[in-house]
Amino acid sequence: MSDKPVDNGKRTWLIASTCAGAVGGVAAAVPFVTSFQPSERAKAAGAPVEIDVAGLKPGEKLTVEWRGKPVWIVRRTPEQLAALPKLDPLLADPKSERKPDELTPPYARNENRSRKPEYLVVVGICSHLGCSPSDKFQTGAQPSLPDDWAGGFLCPCHGSTFDMAGRVFKNKPAPDNLEVPPHTYLSDTRLLIGEDKKA
Numbered sequence: 001m002s003d004k005p006v007d008n009g010k011r012t013w014l015i016a017s018t019c020a021g022a023v024g025g026v027a028a029a030v031p032f033v034t035s036f037q038p039s040e041r042a043k044a045a046g047a048p049v050e051i052d053v054a055g056l057k058p059g060e061k062l063t064v065e066w067r068g069k070p071v072w073i074v075r076r077t078p079e080q081l082a083a084l085p086k087l088d089p090l091l092a093d094p095k096s097e098r099k100p101d102e103l104t105p106p107y108a109r110n111e112n113r114s115r116k117p118e119y120l121v122v123v124g125i126c127s128h129l130g131c132s133p134s135d136k137f138q139t140g141a142q143p144s145l146p147d148d149w150a151g152g153f154l155c156p157c158h159g160s161t162f163d164m165a166g167r168v169f170k171n172k173p174a175p176d177n178l179e180v181p182p183h184t185y186l187s188d189t190r191l192l193i194g195e196d197k198k199a
């Protein structure tokens, strides 16, 4: 029942999110493409997905599918974690207090929004109109981002930005942080997405 990280080439996964009013005035579908190997169990509707994150290096992200949605697992670097508290004044919901039952389980209502500080686990769907944000882990000035960018995600549809904890910045179209799905660790590196406790 195990799943492997992306890039194993077993299957191409395409989800198109409709983005009315996307850049250029075109009601475009903004897809994201990745690969994954779903388990037989995971193919069943809503089944939890188990994944080993041992191969994930600091600064890397992998994507798995859970309930038809992309779930990102990011292994954050010490620098990325250290930047999080400094961003609080710039964020719409820095303490993850909005819609706690939908967006942030109790064990993720902390500065890192995670069970383990290193690993961010979030659903990669923008809380505005459902596009999938892009990785913007590189820090510093770059197009569509502030000069002091500390790393995070940029939604290509209408410019919402999220930090490395999936927290949305203020004054952006997206109203809420990215969803932290129910999850737990079965061992140091085996992660179960879709359940809070051992099955």
Ligand code: FES
Pocket (backbone or CB within 6 Å): 019, 126, 127, 128, 129, 130, 131, 155, 156, 157, 158, 159, 160, 173, 174
């Ligand atoms: S869908 Fe509009 S900003 Fe993300």
